[in-house]
Amino acid sequence: MELLDPRIDLVFRGIFGVERNTDLLLDLVNAVFIDAEQPRVSQIMLLNPFNLPESANEKTSVVDIKARTESGMVIDVEMQVANLRDIVPRSLYYLSRMVSDQAFSGFQYRDLRKTVAINILDFRYFSSDRDHTVFRLRDDLGEVVYPDLLELHFLELPKFDINKWEYTRRSLSRWLAFFRHGGGERGKEFMMNDPMIQKAQAELERLSHDPAAREAYEARLKWLNDYVSAMGQARDEGWEQGLQEGREEGRQKGREEGREEGREEGRHQGRLEGRTEAMRDVVQRLMMQGWQAPRIAELLGISVGDVERISSMSSD
Incomplete structure:
Protein backbone atom coordinates (compact mmCIF):
# COMPACT_ATOMS: atom_id res chain seq x y z
CA MET A 1 0.00 0.00 0.00
CA GLU A 2 1.27 3.47 -0.88
CA LEU A 3 2.24 5.50 2.17
CA LEU A 4 0.48 8.75 2.97
CA ASP A 5 2.39 11.99 2.50
CA PRO A 6 3.65 13.30 5.89
CA ARG A 7 3.52 16.86 4.48
CA ILE A 8 -0.28 16.78 4.32
CA ASP A 9 -1.46 18.48 7.50
CA LEU A 10 -3.78 15.69 8.68
CA VAL A 11 -0.93 13.19 8.48
CA PHE A 12 1.52 15.60 10.07
CA ARG A 13 -0.73 16.15 13.06
CA GLY A 14 -1.60 12.45 13.22
CA ILE A 15 2.10 11.72 13.75
CA PHE A 16 3.26 14.64 15.92
CA GLY A 17 0.05 15.90 17.53
CA VAL A 18 -0.98 12.91 19.65
CA GLU A 19 -0.10 12.23 23.28
CA ARG A 20 1.75 8.98 22.64
CA ASN A 21 4.14 10.77 20.27
CA THR A 22 5.16 13.81 22.30
CA ASP A 23 8.70 12.41 22.16
CA LEU A 24 8.62 12.85 18.38
CA LEU A 25 7.41 16.43 18.68
CA LEU A 26 10.08 17.13 21.31
CA ASP A 27 12.80 15.72 19.05
CA LEU A 28 11.60 17.79 16.08
CA VAL A 29 11.45 21.00 18.14
CA ASN A 30 14.91 20.39 19.58
CA ALA A 31 16.32 19.73 16.11
CA VAL A 32 15.00 23.13 15.02
CA PHE A 33 16.38 24.83 18.14
CA ILE A 34 19.81 23.19 17.81
CA ASP A 35 20.02 24.28 14.18
CA ALA A 36 19.28 27.86 15.33
CA GLU A 37 21.82 27.57 18.17
CA GLN A 38 19.10 27.74 20.81
CA PRO A 39 18.93 25.73 24.05
CA ARG A 40 17.15 22.40 23.99
CA VAL A 41 13.93 21.81 25.92
CA SER A 42 13.49 18.73 28.08
CA GLN A 43 9.71 18.34 28.26
CA ILE A 44 6.76 19.29 26.11
CA MET A 45 2.99 19.13 26.67
CA LEU A 46 0.36 19.22 23.93
CA LEU A 47 -2.25 21.96 24.23
CA ASN A 48 -4.46 20.84 21.31
CA PRO A 49 -4.15 17.06 20.83
CA PHE A 50 -5.11 15.75 17.41
CA ASN A 51 -8.49 14.09 16.89
CA LEU A 52 -9.01 12.50 13.47
CA PRO A 53 -12.86 12.63 13.33
CA GLU A 54 -12.88 16.33 14.26
CA SER A 55 -10.08 17.21 11.83
CA ALA A 56 -11.33 15.30 8.79
CA ASN A 57 -13.79 18.04 7.84
CA GLU A 58 -11.55 21.07 8.47
CA LYS A 59 -11.96 23.56 5.61
CA THR A 60 -8.55 25.18 5.82
CA SER A 61 -5.10 24.72 4.35
CA VAL A 62 -3.54 25.12 7.78
CA VAL A 63 -2.98 22.77 10.68
CA ASP A 64 -0.98 23.59 13.80
CA ILE A 65 0.20 21.85 16.92
CA LYS A 66 0.35 23.94 20.08
CA ALA A 67 2.54 22.88 22.98
CA ARG A 68 4.10 24.20 26.17
CA THR A 69 7.53 23.37 27.59
CA GLU A 70 8.58 22.81 31.19
CA SER A 71 9.58 26.48 31.48
CA GLY A 72 6.24 27.75 30.15
CA MET A 73 7.49 28.53 26.64
CA VAL A 74 4.62 28.27 24.14
CA ILE A 75 5.41 26.65 20.78
CA ASP A 76 3.26 26.46 17.66
CA VAL A 77 4.32 24.01 14.94
CA GLU A 78 2.58 24.21 11.59
CA MET A 79 2.82 22.35 8.31
CA GLN A 80 1.79 24.59 5.40
CA VAL A 81 1.34 23.02 1.97
CA ALA A 82 -0.55 25.84 0.23
CA ASN A 83 1.33 29.07 -0.46
CA LEU A 84 -0.87 31.77 1.05
CA ARG A 85 1.65 34.43 -0.06
CA ASP A 86 1.27 36.31 3.24
CA ILE A 87 2.67 33.54 5.43
CA VAL A 88 5.09 35.81 7.35
CA PRO A 89 2.63 38.53 8.49
CA ARG A 90 0.06 35.82 9.10
CA SER A 91 2.49 33.88 11.29
CA LEU A 92 3.43 37.06 13.17
CA TYR A 93 -0.26 37.80 13.76
CA TYR A 94 -0.95 34.37 15.25
CA LEU A 95 2.27 34.50 17.25
CA SER A 96 1.06 37.79 18.76
CA ARG A 97 -2.28 36.18 19.53
CA MET A 98 -0.47 33.41 21.38
CA VAL A 99 1.33 36.05 23.45
CA SER A 100 -1.91 37.82 24.36
CA ASP A 101 -3.53 34.47 25.20
CA GLN A 102 -1.11 34.18 28.13
CA ALA A 103 -3.00 36.93 29.99
CA PHE A 104 -5.12 35.83 32.94
CA SER A 105 -6.71 37.37 36.01
CA GLY A 106 -3.95 39.09 37.98
CA PHE A 107 -1.56 38.81 35.03
CA GLN A 108 1.58 40.97 35.07
CA TYR A 109 3.80 41.65 32.07
CA ARG A 110 6.79 40.07 33.71
CA ASP A 111 4.87 36.79 33.62
CA LEU A 112 5.10 36.62 29.82
CA ARG A 113 6.83 33.52 28.51
CA LYS A 114 8.69 33.12 25.25
CA THR A 115 6.49 32.25 22.27
CA VAL A 116 7.88 30.40 19.25
CA ALA A 117 6.33 29.62 15.86
CA ILE A 118 7.84 26.87 13.70
CA ASN A 119 6.48 26.99 10.15
CA ILE A 120 7.29 24.06 7.86
CA LEU A 121 6.64 25.19 4.29
CA ASP A 122 6.25 22.86 1.33
CA PHE A 123 7.14 25.69 -1.03
CA ARG A 124 9.87 28.28 -1.54
CA TYR A 125 9.20 31.65 0.03
CA PHE A 126 12.41 33.57 0.81
CA SER A 127 14.98 34.48 -1.84
CA SER A 128 17.97 33.03 0.04
CA ASP A 129 19.21 29.45 -0.40
CA ARG A 130 18.90 28.68 3.31
CA ASP A 131 16.24 26.10 4.19
CA HIS A 132 15.96 27.44 7.77
CA THR A 133 15.27 31.13 8.40
CA VAL A 134 14.86 32.60 11.91
CA PHE A 135 13.47 35.97 13.00
CA ARG A 136 13.86 37.48 16.48
CA LEU A 137 13.62 40.91 18.10
CA ARG A 138 17.15 42.27 17.82
CA ASP A 139 18.98 45.55 18.42
CA ASP A 140 19.56 47.33 15.10
CA LEU A 141 23.19 48.20 15.83
CA GLY A 142 24.30 45.18 17.79
CA GLU A 143 23.75 41.49 18.33
CA VAL A 144 21.56 41.80 21.41
CA VAL A 145 18.31 39.85 21.20
CA ARG A 186 16.42 8.28 -0.54
CA GLY A 187 15.33 8.85 3.04
CA LYS A 188 16.38 5.50 4.47
CA GLU A 189 19.98 6.51 5.15
CA PHE A 190 18.72 9.26 7.45
CA MET A 191 16.59 6.77 9.38
CA MET A 192 19.38 4.34 10.17
CA ASN A 193 20.27 4.26 13.87
CA ASP A 194 17.77 7.03 14.64
CA PRO A 195 14.95 5.69 16.86
CA MET A 196 12.86 8.87 16.57
CA ILE A 197 12.82 8.82 12.77
CA GLN A 198 12.14 5.09 12.85
CA LYS A 199 9.19 5.64 15.18
CA ALA A 200 7.85 8.43 12.96
CA GLN A 201 8.13 6.09 9.98
CA ALA A 202 6.22 3.40 11.88
CA GLU A 203 3.49 5.93 12.72
CA LEU A 204 3.30 6.93 9.07
CA GLU A 205 2.86 3.29 8.08
CA ARG A 206 0.20 2.79 10.76
CA LEU A 207 -1.80 5.78 9.52
CA SER A 208 -1.41 4.61 5.94
CA HIS A 209 -3.10 1.32 6.83
CA ASP A 210 -5.90 2.97 8.83
CA PRO A 211 -9.05 3.11 6.62
CA ALA A 212 -10.47 6.14 8.46
CA ALA A 213 -7.18 8.03 8.19
CA ARG A 214 -6.86 7.22 4.49
CA GLU A 215 -10.44 8.34 3.81
CA ALA A 216 -9.80 11.63 5.62
CA TYR A 217 -6.51 11.97 3.73
CA GLU A 218 -8.19 11.54 0.34
CA ALA A 219 -10.85 14.11 1.28
CA ARG A 220 -8.13 16.48 2.39
CA LEU A 221 -6.21 16.06 -0.85
CA LYS A 222 -9.37 16.79 -2.82
CA TRP A 223 -9.93 19.99 -0.85
CA LEU A 224 -6.33 21.08 -1.34
CA ASN A 225 -6.47 20.35 -5.06
CA ASP A 226 -9.71 22.32 -5.35
CA TYR A 227 -8.11 25.18 -3.43
CA VAL A 228 -5.02 25.27 -5.65
CA SER A 229 -7.20 25.02 -8.75
CA ALA A 230 -9.40 27.91 -7.60
CA MET A 231 -6.34 30.02 -6.83
CA GLY A 232 -4.90 29.23 -10.25
CA GLN A 233 -8.16 30.11 -11.97
CA ALA A 234 -8.34 33.41 -10.11
CA ARG A 235 -4.73 34.11 -11.10
CA ASP A 236 -5.43 33.31 -14.76
CA GLU A 237 -8.56 35.46 -14.79
CA GLY A 238 -6.64 38.34 -13.25
CA TRP A 239 -3.88 37.86 -15.80
CA GLU A 240 -6.33 37.85 -18.72
CA GLN A 241 -8.12 40.90 -17.38
CA GLY A 242 -4.80 42.71 -17.06
CA LEU A 243 -3.91 41.81 -20.63
CA GLN A 244 -7.26 42.99 -21.95
CA GLU A 245 -7.01 46.28 -20.10
CA GLY A 246 -3.46 46.71 -21.33
CA ARG A 247 -4.41 45.96 -24.93
CA GLU A 248 -7.26 48.46 -24.84
CA GLU A 249 -5.04 51.12 -23.34
CA GLY A 250 -2.40 50.31 -25.93
CA ARG A 251 -4.86 50.61 -28.80
CA GLN A 252 -6.07 53.95 -27.51
CA LYS A 253 -2.55 55.23 -27.12
CA GLY A 254 -1.69 53.89 -30.53
CA ARG A 255 -4.57 55.75 -32.13
CA GLU A 256 -3.48 58.99 -30.50
CA GLU A 257 0.11 58.59 -31.59
CA GLY A 258 -0.98 57.43 -35.01
CA ARG A 259 -2.60 60.76 -35.74
CA GLU A 260 0.74 62.47 -35.22
CA GLU A 261 3.38 60.04 -36.44
CA GLY A 262 1.55 57.61 -38.59
CA ARG A 263 -1.47 55.46 -37.92
CA GLU A 264 0.09 52.05 -38.42
CA GLU A 265 3.27 52.72 -36.47
CA GLY A 266 1.26 54.25 -33.64
CA ARG A 267 -1.04 51.26 -33.33
CA HIS A 268 1.92 48.91 -33.24
CA GLN A 269 3.71 50.98 -30.62
CA GLY A 270 0.54 51.30 -28.59
CA ARG A 271 -0.03 47.57 -28.58
CA LEU A 272 3.53 46.95 -27.45
CA GLU A 273 3.25 49.47 -24.65
CA GLY A 274 -0.11 48.08 -23.65
CA ARG A 275 1.29 44.59 -23.32
CA THR A 276 4.30 45.88 -21.41
CA GLU A 277 2.12 47.83 -18.99
CA ALA A 278 -0.14 44.81 -18.48
CA MET A 279 2.91 42.66 -17.79
CA ARG A 280 4.24 45.28 -15.37
CA ASP A 281 0.94 45.34 -13.46
CA VAL A 282 0.85 41.55 -13.18
CA VAL A 283 4.50 41.29 -12.08
CA GLN A 284 4.16 44.04 -9.49
CA ARG A 285 0.90 42.55 -8.18
CA LEU A 286 2.50 39.12 -7.77
CA MET A 287 5.51 40.62 -5.99
CA MET A 288 3.21 42.46 -3.57
CA GLN A 289 1.69 39.05 -2.79
CA GLY A 290 5.12 37.67 -1.89
CA TRP A 291 6.08 35.89 -5.11
CA GLN A 292 9.80 35.70 -5.86
CA ALA A 293 11.28 36.63 -9.27
CA PRO A 294 12.26 33.05 -10.33
CA ARG A 295 8.74 31.77 -9.73
CA ILE A 296 7.15 34.71 -11.60
CA ALA A 297 9.54 34.12 -14.50
CA GLU A 298 8.52 30.46 -14.65
CA LEU A 299 4.82 31.35 -14.56
CA LEU A 300 5.01 34.01 -17.30
CA GLY A 301 7.60 32.30 -19.48
CA ILE A 302 10.12 35.14 -19.29
CA SER A 303 13.61 35.50 -17.82
CA VAL A 304 14.36 36.51 -14.24
CA GLY A 305 16.11 39.58 -15.65
CA ASP A 306 12.93 40.56 -17.50
CA VAL A 307 10.92 40.16 -14.29
CA GLU A 308 13.31 42.45 -12.41
CA ARG A 309 13.34 45.00 -15.24
CA ILE A 310 9.55 45.02 -15.59
CA SER A 311 8.99 45.26 -11.84
CA SER A 312 11.15 48.40 -11.65
CA MET A 313 9.22 50.20 -14.39
CA SER A 314 7.37 53.35 -13.38
CA SER A 315 3.57 53.34 -13.60
CA ASP A 316 3.57 56.92 -14.85
Missing part, protein backbone atom coordinates in the same frame (compact mmCIF):
# COMPACT_ATOMS: atom_id res chain seq x y z
CA TYR A 146 15.92 41.61 23.54
CA PRO A 147 13.37 40.89 24.72
CA ASP A 148 13.83 37.20 23.97
CA LEU A 149 10.08 36.61 23.84
CA LEU A 150 9.24 36.18 20.14
CA GLU A 151 10.78 33.81 17.62
CA LEU A 152 9.71 32.82 14.10
CA HIS A 153 11.19 29.82 12.29
CA PHE A 154 10.56 28.98 8.63
CA LEU A 155 11.69 25.66 7.20
CA GLU A 156 11.42 25.52 3.39
CA LEU A 157 11.35 21.87 2.36
CA PRO A 158 12.05 22.40 -1.39
CA LYS A 159 15.40 23.99 -0.47
CA PHE A 160 16.59 20.92 1.41
CA ASP A 161 19.08 18.96 -0.70
CA ILE A 162 19.49 15.43 0.57
CA ASN A 163 22.66 15.05 -1.52
CA LYS A 164 24.66 17.71 0.33
CA TRP A 165 27.15 15.89 2.50
CA GLU A 166 27.31 18.62 5.17
CA TYR A 167 23.68 17.90 6.07
CA THR A 168 24.48 14.40 7.31
CA ARG A 169 25.76 15.74 10.65
CA ARG A 170 22.81 18.06 11.11
CA SER A 171 20.01 16.72 13.31
CA LEU A 172 17.36 18.81 11.55
CA SER A 173 18.28 17.18 8.23
CA ARG A 174 16.84 13.87 9.38
CA TRP A 175 13.42 15.43 9.85
CA LEU A 176 13.57 17.40 6.61
CA ALA A 177 14.51 14.19 4.81
CA PHE A 178 11.60 12.41 6.48
CA PHE A 179 9.11 15.05 5.35
CA ARG A 180 10.46 15.10 1.80
CA HIS A 181 11.33 11.43 1.35
CA GLY A 182 9.50 9.55 4.12
CA GLY A 183 8.97 5.97 3.02
CA GLY A 184 11.26 6.37 0.02
CA GLU A 185 14.67 4.89 -0.68
Whole structure:
Protein backbone atom coordinates (compact mmCIF):
# COMPACT_ATOMS: atom_id res chain seq x y z
CA MET A 1 0.00 0.00 0.00
CA GLU A 2 1.27 3.47 -0.88
CA LEU A 3 2.24 5.50 2.17
CA LEU A 4 0.48 8.75 2.97
CA ASP A 5 2.39 11.99 2.50
CA PRO A 6 3.65 13.30 5.89
CA ARG A 7 3.52 16.86 4.48
CA ILE A 8 -0.28 16.78 4.32
CA ASP A 9 -1.46 18.48 7.50
CA LEU A 10 -3.78 15.69 8.68
CA VAL A 11 -0.93 13.19 8.48
CA PHE A 12 1.52 15.60 10.07
CA ARG A 13 -0.73 16.15 13.06
CA GLY A 14 -1.60 12.45 13.22
CA ILE A 15 2.10 11.72 13.75
CA PHE A 16 3.26 14.64 15.92
CA GLY A 17 0.05 15.90 17.53
CA VAL A 18 -0.98 12.91 19.65
CA GLU A 19 -0.10 12.23 23.28
CA ARG A 20 1.75 8.98 22.64
CA ASN A 21 4.14 10.77 20.27
CA THR A 22 5.16 13.81 22.30
CA ASP A 23 8.70 12.41 22.16
CA LEU A 24 8.62 12.85 18.38
CA LEU A 25 7.41 16.43 18.68
CA LEU A 26 10.08 17.13 21.31
CA ASP A 27 12.80 15.72 19.05
CA LEU A 28 11.60 17.79 16.08
CA VAL A 29 11.45 21.00 18.14
CA ASN A 30 14.91 20.39 19.58
CA ALA A 31 16.32 19.73 16.11
CA VAL A 32 15.00 23.13 15.02
CA PHE A 33 16.38 24.83 18.14
CA ILE A 34 19.81 23.19 17.81
CA ASP A 35 20.02 24.28 14.18
CA ALA A 36 19.28 27.86 15.33
CA GLU A 37 21.82 27.57 18.17
CA GLN A 38 19.10 27.74 20.81
CA PRO A 39 18.93 25.73 24.05
CA ARG A 40 17.15 22.40 23.99
CA VAL A 41 13.93 21.81 25.92
CA SER A 42 13.49 18.73 28.08
CA GLN A 43 9.71 18.34 28.26
CA ILE A 44 6.76 19.29 26.11
CA MET A 45 2.99 19.13 26.67
CA LEU A 46 0.36 19.22 23.93
CA LEU A 47 -2.25 21.96 24.23
CA ASN A 48 -4.46 20.84 21.31
CA PRO A 49 -4.15 17.06 20.83
CA PHE A 50 -5.11 15.75 17.41
CA ASN A 51 -8.49 14.09 16.89
CA LEU A 52 -9.01 12.50 13.47
CA PRO A 53 -12.86 12.63 13.33
CA GLU A 54 -12.88 16.33 14.26
CA SER A 55 -10.08 17.21 11.83
CA ALA A 56 -11.33 15.30 8.79
CA ASN A 57 -13.79 18.04 7.84
CA GLU A 58 -11.55 21.07 8.47
CA LYS A 59 -11.96 23.56 5.61
CA THR A 60 -8.55 25.18 5.82
CA SER A 61 -5.10 24.72 4.35
CA VAL A 62 -3.54 25.12 7.78
CA VAL A 63 -2.98 22.77 10.68
CA ASP A 64 -0.98 23.59 13.80
CA ILE A 65 0.20 21.85 16.92
CA LYS A 66 0.35 23.94 20.08
CA ALA A 67 2.54 22.88 22.98
CA ARG A 68 4.10 24.20 26.17
CA THR A 69 7.53 23.37 27.59
CA GLU A 70 8.58 22.81 31.19
CA SER A 71 9.58 26.48 31.48
CA GLY A 72 6.24 27.75 30.15
CA MET A 73 7.49 28.53 26.64
CA VAL A 74 4.62 28.27 24.14
CA ILE A 75 5.41 26.65 20.78
CA ASP A 76 3.26 26.46 17.66
CA VAL A 77 4.32 24.01 14.94
CA GLU A 78 2.58 24.21 11.59
CA MET A 79 2.82 22.35 8.31
CA GLN A 80 1.79 24.59 5.40
CA VAL A 81 1.34 23.02 1.97
CA ALA A 82 -0.55 25.84 0.23
CA ASN A 83 1.33 29.07 -0.46
CA LEU A 84 -0.87 31.77 1.05
CA ARG A 85 1.65 34.43 -0.06
CA ASP A 86 1.27 36.31 3.24
CA ILE A 87 2.67 33.54 5.43
CA VAL A 88 5.09 35.81 7.35
CA PRO A 89 2.63 38.53 8.49
CA ARG A 90 0.06 35.82 9.10
CA SER A 91 2.49 33.88 11.29
CA LEU A 92 3.43 37.06 13.17
CA TYR A 93 -0.26 37.80 13.76
CA TYR A 94 -0.95 34.37 15.25
CA LEU A 95 2.27 34.50 17.25
CA SER A 96 1.06 37.79 18.76
CA ARG A 97 -2.28 36.18 19.53
CA MET A 98 -0.47 33.41 21.38
CA VAL A 99 1.33 36.05 23.45
CA SER A 100 -1.91 37.82 24.36
CA ASP A 101 -3.53 34.47 25.20
CA GLN A 102 -1.11 34.18 28.13
CA ALA A 103 -3.00 36.93 29.99
CA PHE A 104 -5.12 35.83 32.94
CA SER A 105 -6.71 37.37 36.01
CA GLY A 106 -3.95 39.09 37.98
CA PHE A 107 -1.56 38.81 35.03
CA GLN A 108 1.58 40.97 35.07
CA TYR A 109 3.80 41.65 32.07
CA ARG A 110 6.79 40.07 33.71
CA ASP A 111 4.87 36.79 33.62
CA LEU A 112 5.10 36.62 29.82
CA ARG A 113 6.83 33.52 28.51
CA LYS A 114 8.69 33.12 25.25
CA THR A 115 6.49 32.25 22.27
CA VAL A 116 7.88 30.40 19.25
CA ALA A 117 6.33 29.62 15.86
CA ILE A 118 7.84 26.87 13.70
CA ASN A 119 6.48 26.99 10.15
CA ILE A 120 7.29 24.06 7.86
CA LEU A 121 6.64 25.19 4.29
CA ASP A 122 6.25 22.86 1.33
CA PHE A 123 7.14 25.69 -1.03
CA ARG A 124 9.87 28.28 -1.54
CA TYR A 125 9.20 31.65 0.03
CA PHE A 126 12.41 33.57 0.81
CA SER A 127 14.98 34.48 -1.84
CA SER A 128 17.97 33.03 0.04
CA ASP A 129 19.21 29.45 -0.40
CA ARG A 130 18.90 28.68 3.31
CA ASP A 131 16.24 26.10 4.19
CA HIS A 132 15.96 27.44 7.77
CA THR A 133 15.27 31.13 8.40
CA VAL A 134 14.86 32.60 11.91
CA PHE A 135 13.47 35.97 13.00
CA ARG A 136 13.86 37.48 16.48
CA LEU A 137 13.62 40.91 18.10
CA ARG A 138 17.15 42.27 17.82
CA ASP A 139 18.98 45.55 18.42
CA ASP A 140 19.56 47.33 15.10
CA LEU A 141 23.19 48.20 15.83
CA GLY A 142 24.30 45.18 17.79
CA GLU A 143 23.75 41.49 18.33
CA VAL A 144 21.56 41.80 21.41
CA VAL A 145 18.31 39.85 21.20
CA TYR A 146 15.92 41.61 23.54
CA PRO A 147 13.37 40.89 24.72
CA ASP A 148 13.83 37.20 23.97
CA LEU A 149 10.08 36.61 23.84
CA LEU A 150 9.24 36.18 20.14
CA GLU A 151 10.78 33.81 17.62
CA LEU A 152 9.71 32.82 14.10
CA HIS A 153 11.19 29.82 12.29
CA PHE A 154 10.56 28.98 8.63
CA LEU A 155 11.69 25.66 7.20
CA GLU A 156 11.42 25.52 3.39
CA LEU A 157 11.35 21.87 2.36
CA PRO A 158 12.05 22.40 -1.39
CA LYS A 159 15.40 23.99 -0.47
CA PHE A 160 16.59 20.92 1.41
CA ASP A 161 19.08 18.96 -0.70
CA ILE A 162 19.49 15.43 0.57
CA ASN A 163 22.66 15.05 -1.52
CA LYS A 164 24.66 17.71 0.33
CA TRP A 165 27.15 15.89 2.50
CA GLU A 166 27.31 18.62 5.17
CA TYR A 167 23.68 17.90 6.07
CA THR A 168 24.48 14.40 7.31
CA ARG A 169 25.76 15.74 10.65
CA ARG A 170 22.81 18.06 11.11
CA SER A 171 20.01 16.72 13.31
CA LEU A 172 17.36 18.81 11.55
CA SER A 173 18.28 17.18 8.23
CA ARG A 174 16.84 13.87 9.38
CA TRP A 175 13.42 15.43 9.85
CA LEU A 176 13.57 17.40 6.61
CA ALA A 177 14.51 14.19 4.81
CA PHE A 178 11.60 12.41 6.48
CA PHE A 179 9.11 15.05 5.35
CA ARG A 180 10.46 15.10 1.80
CA HIS A 181 11.33 11.43 1.35
CA GLY A 182 9.50 9.55 4.12
CA GLY A 183 8.97 5.97 3.02
CA GLY A 184 11.26 6.37 0.02
CA GLU A 185 14.67 4.89 -0.68
CA ARG A 186 16.42 8.28 -0.54
CA GLY A 187 15.33 8.85 3.04
CA LYS A 188 16.38 5.50 4.47
CA GLU A 189 19.98 6.51 5.15
CA PHE A 190 18.72 9.26 7.45
CA MET A 191 16.59 6.77 9.38
CA MET A 192 19.38 4.34 10.17
CA ASN A 193 20.27 4.26 13.87
CA ASP A 194 17.77 7.03 14.64
CA PRO A 195 14.95 5.69 16.86
CA MET A 196 12.86 8.87 16.57
CA ILE A 197 12.82 8.82 12.77
CA GLN A 198 12.14 5.09 12.85
CA LYS A 199 9.19 5.64 15.18
CA ALA A 200 7.85 8.43 12.96
CA GLN A 201 8.13 6.09 9.98
CA ALA A 202 6.22 3.40 11.88
CA GLU A 203 3.49 5.93 12.72
CA LEU A 204 3.30 6.93 9.07
CA GLU A 205 2.86 3.29 8.08
CA ARG A 206 0.20 2.79 10.76
CA LEU A 207 -1.80 5.78 9.52
CA SER A 208 -1.41 4.61 5.94
CA HIS A 209 -3.10 1.32 6.83
CA ASP A 210 -5.90 2.97 8.83
CA PRO A 211 -9.05 3.11 6.62
CA ALA A 212 -10.47 6.14 8.46
CA ALA A 213 -7.18 8.03 8.19
CA ARG A 214 -6.86 7.22 4.49
CA GLU A 215 -10.44 8.34 3.81
CA ALA A 216 -9.80 11.63 5.62
CA TYR A 217 -6.51 11.97 3.73
CA GLU A 218 -8.19 11.54 0.34
CA ALA A 219 -10.85 14.11 1.28
CA ARG A 220 -8.13 16.48 2.39
CA LEU A 221 -6.21 16.06 -0.85
CA LYS A 222 -9.37 16.79 -2.82
CA TRP A 223 -9.93 19.99 -0.85
CA LEU A 224 -6.33 21.08 -1.34
CA ASN A 225 -6.47 20.35 -5.06
CA ASP A 226 -9.71 22.32 -5.35
CA TYR A 227 -8.11 25.18 -3.43
CA VAL A 228 -5.02 25.27 -5.65
CA SER A 229 -7.20 25.02 -8.75
CA ALA A 230 -9.40 27.91 -7.60
CA MET A 231 -6.34 30.02 -6.83
CA GLY A 232 -4.90 29.23 -10.25
CA GLN A 233 -8.16 30.11 -11.97
CA ALA A 234 -8.34 33.41 -10.11
CA ARG A 235 -4.73 34.11 -11.10
CA ASP A 236 -5.43 33.31 -14.76
CA GLU A 237 -8.56 35.46 -14.79
CA GLY A 238 -6.64 38.34 -13.25
CA TRP A 239 -3.88 37.86 -15.80
CA GLU A 240 -6.33 37.85 -18.72
CA GLN A 241 -8.12 40.90 -17.38
CA GLY A 242 -4.80 42.71 -17.06
CA LEU A 243 -3.91 41.81 -20.63
CA GLN A 244 -7.26 42.99 -21.95
CA GLU A 245 -7.01 46.28 -20.10
CA GLY A 246 -3.46 46.71 -21.33
CA ARG A 247 -4.41 45.96 -24.93
CA GLU A 248 -7.26 48.46 -24.84
CA GLU A 249 -5.04 51.12 -23.34
CA GLY A 250 -2.40 50.31 -25.93
CA ARG A 251 -4.86 50.61 -28.80
CA GLN A 252 -6.07 53.95 -27.51
CA LYS A 253 -2.55 55.23 -27.12
CA GLY A 254 -1.69 53.89 -30.53
CA ARG A 255 -4.57 55.75 -32.13
CA GLU A 256 -3.48 58.99 -30.50
CA GLU A 257 0.11 58.59 -31.59
CA GLY A 258 -0.98 57.43 -35.01
CA ARG A 259 -2.60 60.76 -35.74
CA GLU A 260 0.74 62.47 -35.22
CA GLU A 261 3.38 60.04 -36.44
CA GLY A 262 1.55 57.61 -38.59
CA ARG A 263 -1.47 55.46 -37.92
CA GLU A 264 0.09 52.05 -38.42
CA GLU A 265 3.27 52.72 -36.47
CA GLY A 266 1.26 54.25 -33.64
CA ARG A 267 -1.04 51.26 -33.33
CA HIS A 268 1.92 48.91 -33.24
CA GLN A 269 3.71 50.98 -30.62
CA GLY A 270 0.54 51.30 -28.59
CA ARG A 271 -0.03 47.57 -28.58
CA LEU A 272 3.53 46.95 -27.45
CA GLU A 273 3.25 49.47 -24.65
CA GLY A 274 -0.11 48.08 -23.65
CA ARG A 275 1.29 44.59 -23.32
CA THR A 276 4.30 45.88 -21.41
CA GLU A 277 2.12 47.83 -18.99
CA ALA A 278 -0.14 44.81 -18.48
CA MET A 279 2.91 42.66 -17.79
CA ARG A 280 4.24 45.28 -15.37
CA ASP A 281 0.94 45.34 -13.46
CA VAL A 282 0.85 41.55 -13.18
CA VAL A 283 4.50 41.29 -12.08
CA GLN A 284 4.16 44.04 -9.49
CA ARG A 285 0.90 42.55 -8.18
CA LEU A 286 2.50 39.12 -7.77
CA MET A 287 5.51 40.62 -5.99
CA MET A 288 3.21 42.46 -3.57
CA GLN A 289 1.69 39.05 -2.79
CA GLY A 290 5.12 37.67 -1.89
CA TRP A 291 6.08 35.89 -5.11
CA GLN A 292 9.80 35.70 -5.86
CA ALA A 293 11.28 36.63 -9.27
CA PRO A 294 12.26 33.05 -10.33
CA ARG A 295 8.74 31.77 -9.73
CA ILE A 296 7.15 34.71 -11.60
CA ALA A 297 9.54 34.12 -14.50
CA GLU A 298 8.52 30.46 -14.65
CA LEU A 299 4.82 31.35 -14.56
CA LEU A 300 5.01 34.01 -17.30
CA GLY A 301 7.60 32.30 -19.48
CA ILE A 302 10.12 35.14 -19.29
CA SER A 303 13.61 35.50 -17.82
CA VAL A 304 14.36 36.51 -14.24
CA GLY A 305 16.11 39.58 -15.65
CA ASP A 306 12.93 40.56 -17.50
CA VAL A 307 10.92 40.16 -14.29
CA GLU A 308 13.31 42.45 -12.41
CA ARG A 309 13.34 45.00 -15.24
CA ILE A 310 9.55 45.02 -15.59
CA SER A 311 8.99 45.26 -11.84
CA SER A 312 11.15 48.40 -11.65
CA MET A 313 9.22 50.20 -14.39
CA SER A 314 7.37 53.35 -13.38
CA SER A 315 3.57 53.34 -13.60
CA ASP A 316 3.57 56.92 -14.85
